[in-house]
Amino acid sequence: MRAAASLRWRVLLLLALTAVVPTVIVGVLAISRARADVESEVERGALAHIRALGAALDGTLQDARRTVELAAATWADQPDGEREAQLLLKRLRRNVPIVSALSILDADGTLKYGDAVPDGVDAGSHSFGGYIGDVRRTNGRTIVNLVVQARGRTGELMGVFLATLDLGFVRDVVAAARLGRGARVVVVDGTGVPVATSDGRPLTETSLAGKDPAVDRALASSIEGTLATGGWVSAYRNLSSYQSSRGVRWAILHQQPEADAYALARRTTRDTLLVGGIALALALALGALVATLLTRPLEALARRADAIAAGGADDGPPIRGPGEIGVLGQRIDEMAKRVAERTELQQALARGDRLASVGVMSAQVAHEINNPLTTVLGYAKLLQEDKPEGHPDRAGLELIASEAERMKSIVGSLLEYARAPRQSEQQMKPVELASPETCQPAAVVRHVATLLGPQLKKGRTTLVTDMASDAAVTIDAHALQQVLVNLVQNALQAMSDGGTITIASSPAPGAVATTITVADTGPGIPAQHRTKVFDPFFTTKDAGVGTGLGLAVSKHLVATAGGSIEVGDGPNGTGAEFRLVIPNAGTV
Amino acid sequence: MCLLACGGGDDASAPAGPPIRFLHTFGAEETELFNAIVVERRLTVESSLVPFARGQQVISAILAGGTDCPDLMRIDATWLPGLRTAGYLAPVPADLAARDWTPEAKGLVASAWRSNDQLFAVPQTVDGLVVVRDSSRPAPASPAITDVVAAARATKTPSSPYPLGVRVDGYWFVPWLRAEGGELRPTGIGDVGAVVALEKFAALYGDVASPPPPSGTEAPDELRRWNAHELAYWITGPWQLGALRDRDRLAITPLAHAPRGGQVLVVPTCARAPAEGWRLAAELTDTPALARFAAAFATVPTRESALASSPPLVRALYEALKSAEPLPRAVNTPLLFDDLNPALAAAVARDATPTEAIDGVRHGWHRLTRGEGHP
Numbered sequence: 012m013r014a015a016a017s018l019r020w021r022v023l024l025l026l027a028l029t030a031v032v033p034t035v036i037v038g039v040l041a042i043s044r045a046r047a048d049v050e051s052e053v054e055r056g057a058l059a060h061i062r063a064l065g066a067a068l069d070g071t072l073q074d075a076r077r078t079v080e081l082a083a084a085t086w087a088d089q090p091d092g093e094r095e096a097q098l099l100l101k102r103l104r105r106n107v108p109i110v111s112a113l114s115i116l117d118a119d120g121t122l123k124y125g126d127a128v129p130d131g132v133d134a135g136s137h138s139f140g141g142y143i144g145d146v147r148r149t150n151g152r153t154i155v156n157l158v159v160q161a162r163g164r165t166g167e168l169m170g171v172f173l174a175t176l177d178l179g180f181v182r183d184v185v186a187a188a189r190l191g192r193g194a195r196v197v198v199v200d201g202t203g204v205p206v207a208t209s210d211g212r213p214l215t216e217t218s219l220a221g222k223d224p225a226v227d228r229a230l231a232s233s234i235e236g237t238l239a240t241g242g243w244v245s246a247y248r249n250l251s252s253y254q255s256s257r258g259v260r261w262a263i264l265h266q267q268p269e270a271d272a273y274a275l276a277r278r279t280t281r282d283t284l285l286v287g288g289i290a291l292a293l294a295l296a297l298g299a300l301v302a303t304l305l306t307r308p309l310e311a312l313a314r315r316a317d318a319i320a321a322g323g324a325d326d327g328p329p330i331r332g333p334g335e336i337g338v339l340g341q342r343i344d345e346m347a348k349r350v351a352e353r354t355e356l357q358q359a360l361a362r363g364d365r366l367a368s369v370g371v372m373s374a375q376v377a378h379e380i381n382n383p384l385t386t387v388l389g390y391a392k393l394l395q396e397d398k399p400e401g402h403p404d405r406a407g408l409e410l411i412a413s414e415a416e417r418m419k420s421i422v423g424s425l426l427e428y429a430r431a432p433r434q435s436e437q438q439m440k441p442v443e444l445a446s447p448e449t450c451q452p453a454a455v456v457r458h459v460a461t462l463l464g465p466q467l468k469k470g471r472t473t474l475v476t477d478m479a480s481d482a483a484v485t486i487d488a489h490a491l492q493q494v495l496v497n498l499v500q501n502a503l504q505a506m507s508d509g510g511t512i513t514i515a516s517s518p519a520p521g522a523v524a525t526t527i528t529v530a531d532t533g534p535g536i537p538a539q540h541r542t543k544v545f546d547p548f549f550t551t552k553d554a555g556v557g558t559g560l561g562l563a564v565s566k567h568l569v570a571t572a573g574g575s576i577e578v579g580d581g582p583n584g585t586g587a588e589f590r591l592v593i594p595n596a597g598t599v
Numbered sequence: 600m601c602l603l604a605c606g607g608g609d610d611a612s613a614p615a616g617p618p619i620r621f622l623h624t625f626g627a628e629e630t631e632l633f634n635a636i637v638v639e640r641r642l643t644v645e646s647s648l649v650p651f652a653r654g655q656q657v658i659s660a661i662l663a664g665g666t667d668c669p670d671l672m673r674i675d676a677t678w679l680p681g682l683r684t685a686g687y688l689a690p691v692p693a694d695l696a697a698r699d700w701t702p703e704a705k706g707l708v709a710s711a712w713r714s715n716d717q718l719f720a721v722p723q724t725v726d727g728l729v730v731v732r733d734s735s736r737p738a739p740a741s742p743a744i745t746d747v748v749a750a751a752r753a754t755k756t757p758s759s760p761y762p763l764g765v766r767v768d769g770y771w772f773v774p775w776l777r778a779e780g781g782e783l784r785p786t787g788i789g790d791v792g793a794v795v796a797l798e799k800f801a802a803l804y805g806d807v808a809s810p811p812p813p814s815g816t817e818a819p820d821e822l823r824r825w826n827a828h829e830l831a832y833w834i835t836g837p838w839q840l841g842a843l844r845d846r847d848r849l850a851i852t853p854l855a856h857a858p859r860g861g862q863v864l865v866v867p868t869c870a871r872a873p874a875e876g877w878r879l880a881a882e883l884t885d886t887p888a889l890a891r892f893a894a895a896f897a898t899v900p901t902r903e904s905a906l907a908s909s910p911p912l913v914r915a916l917y918e919a920l921k922s923a924e925p926l927p928r929a930v931n932t933p934l935l936f937d938d939l940n941p942a943l944a945a946a947v948a949r950d951a952t953p954t955e956a957i958d959g960v961r962h963g964w965h966r967l968t969r970g971e972g973h974p
Contacts, residue, residue, distance in 0.1 A: 118963075118966065119966070142653070162941045163959070164945060164950045164951055164955075165942060165945050165950070165951035165955040165956050165958065165959040166938070166940075166941030166942035166943070166944060166945035166946075166950075166951065166956055166959050166960075167938070167941070167942065167958075167959025167960075167962055167963060168937075168938060168941075168959075168963055221645075227645075230647075231630075231646070231647070231648065234627075
């Protein structure tokens with residue numbers, strides 16, 4: 012059983028290794044991949060969002076910047092006309108609504124037209140191309156300075172246009188952003204100071220550089236990217252048009268708590284794990300069922316093999332199984348039968364040898380005992396005859412005589428058992444109805460009926476014969492007679508109140524043998540005794556009634572003739588029936 | 600909220616200690632390699648990019664403030680005189696000064712190399728203009744501009760009418776200016792020679808060089824044209840070659856009167872941790888680091904040991920740059936380009952004659968000399 016159990020576990024392990032483990036590995040990889048993809052999509056979505064917002068911010072500033080640059084280039088070609096300059100400033104203020112203050116400085120940095128120059132503005136001539144300054148807050152407004160050089164047709168610096176831009180539009184664009192749960196958008200200038208936030212919290216002059224890794228990353232050299240840290244997922248992007256006086260571009264960031272940002276990914280992962288776990292459990296259960304179905308016939312085979320190895324009989328139901336396992340079961344069954352037959356044959360041979368030895372020895376012992384017994388019996392009878400009726404010694408002498416008779420009977424049986432194997436040496440020929448090796452069963456039965464007539468009559472038993480086969484059989488007539496006498500006498504002893512004994516013969520299937528049955532109407536033979544009734548010295552009769560050698564001798568005689576003898580229930584389920592199958596003459 | 604409460608770093612495995620504050624002029628790809636080196640050397644560095652166009656002004660403003668100083672700066676060599684003159688730079692430790700610098704690297708920092716026996720800059724890379732060509736093309740007859748232009752003109756075809764790559768920029772104008780006896784000095788650009796040089800320079804465009812692309816797109820335009828095999832001869836520097844896909848087909852020859860420059864590492868006197876700044880400088884100029892930059896971006900290393908292990912292309916660049924000449928080491932040299940570049944653009948676009956453009960340059964440079972305008 013341990014081997015069978017081990018086989019089942021091995022099958023399960025094999026299923027796990029070949030199906031479950033790869034499934035789990037592939038599943039984990041797929042889940043990881045799917046989760047990474049979803050998270051990547053979240054980050055891409057955030058990036059796309061701030062790209063769109065950044066493009067709007069860049070577009071607004073670029074429009075203002077290019078308009079101012081065009082105006083500066085136009086002015087630089089004719090820098091001396093005050094009326095034209097004032098008209099230009101007026102048009103700029105009208106066409107660039109985010110301009111809150113506008114000034115024109117000459118090449119030396121002196122104010123020529125427009126509003127006063129704020130303190131701390133670097134409007135140096137060396138800032139070719141211009142720049143955006145750092146964000147400042149004035150009177151609740153967020154502003155920034157735009158410096159644009161005015162170079163003439165020859166490239167010569169004629170002056171500088173200085174525009175103060177109101178960044179309220181940045182606040183409006185960011186505030187209008189449609190964001191996910193917990194998300195916010197922040198715009199910081201080149202120093203990390205917040206310019207606008209989507210949640211409308213009050214802005215301070217405190218830089219977020221060094222405090223928020225995403226801001227640090229955004230203000231470094233990267234154009235855009237994502238960062239997940241501190242429980243937040245940030246997407247950041249530089250604003251290409253916004254470049255501080257230090258040359259660092261502003262940045263726009265989309266930030267969202269990781270739990271909110273990756274909620275879909277986590278939910279998908281959880282659901283996938285749940286469904287996958289259930290599917291896996293079902294697969295394992297199915298695998299266990301399949302393993303059981305597959306290994307059950309193998310377990311039966313193992314049990315059968317164990318039984319065979321242990322010398323057991325080929326009992327048990329046929330082994331059934333699908334495909335090759337079924338074929339293997341059939342072969343094992345056949346093999347078991349063959350082994351059982353061979354074992355039985357070997358046992359029979361061994362028993363035969365043993366019985367033959369016992370027979371030789373018994374013959375010698377019986378021969379040596381027979382003469383003293385005859386003397387004892389003779390003298391016991393003489394002494395008995397000498398004693399008058401009622402003499403006190405007469406009962407003892409009768410007991411001595413009867414026991415001596417019984418001993419002679421036993422000795423006689425032993426001598427018959429010893430003589431049985433040596434058919435060629437048989438010398439008793441009560442009937443000469445056939446050749447020495449064959450006989451006509453019907454004739455033998457008639458002789459037996461005649462022989463046992465008195466006993467049958469005394470036992471109030473009727474002997475019925477039904478000899479439907481007239482084929483000669485390959486058994487010595489004397490041997491068959493002895494077998495039938497034993498069987499009929501056993502039946503007589505079993506039916507103390509009388510009954511019917513039926514001797515019948517019929518062709519065996521294939522017509523190569525003849526079946527002879529001896530059935531009675533007695534109590535029958537219990538099933539537990541049926542395998543033992545042919546063993547020598549086995550008897551269920553009372554002490555002193557049987558020797559236990561009759562059926563053993565009968566089976567030995569039939570087996571020696573190449574036949575078989577079995578015992579079973581009577582024809583109507585009552586009584587006992589002995590069934591002999593003896594090969595027909597000429598078929599052996 | 601993360602914006603207000605998050606810590607500065609997101610990498611728990613990052614080495615501890617206060618960060619080294621580093622201002623640099625690395626490009627995007629160079630920054631990636633720099634970051635990798637920093638991680639490998641277990642350094643804590645807080646780096647910021649300084650835009651090249653306004654770098655000197657930005658750095659000067661920072662150092663003048665004195666409260667927000669970096670510990671190390673990677674700057675253009677032309678900025679050295681101004682910063683050194685203003686007293687912003689700290690002396691170089693002796694062990695760094697004693698390294699096996701190449702002669703060109705020593706020349707790069709010559710103006711700041713010694714002052715009262717003190718050293719003030721460590722060279723990190725040498726660059727300058729060379730002639731790059733497809734190796735299947737013949738080499739110019741000589742490094743002279745006329746021969747380079749002639750070689751390019753000889754390869755003109757209807758499908759590739761502009762085989763010469765040269766940028767409308769004062770740095771590229773220097774060889775033409777020098778060839779006519781001029782120089783990039785506020786007082787020395789010369790009148791006739793500069794005008795002639797500009798005439799020849801402007802005449803290239805539409806002849807052997809393509810009309811200039813929109814401002815700010817010059818570098819990607821050149822790369823595109825080189826990869827499309829539209830350029831046969833390309834006047835450029837090592838900074839452009841790192842991005843090329845097929846460096847194997849490059850051949851390098853020198854360009855007469857070409858400018859030579861480079862990037863150097865300096866520690867400001869106001870640095871909070873100058874020792875850490877020099878430590879980072881030592882890491883960035885050790886032989887393996889220089890060799891990695893050379894292999895990745897074709898930058899010319901500044902040490903003999905690194906040069907020996909550099910790819911053949913880098914050694915060829917080094918050889919071609921030997922004959923190049925540094926720009927005048929003057930405080931205002933970087934500022935000269937602010938007026939020169941628009942003038943060149945005006946002349947090339949035919950908005951101004953070379954004489955008018957040079958006059959404008961002269962006015963601007965004169966203003967610088969007088970110290971007028973905003974610094």
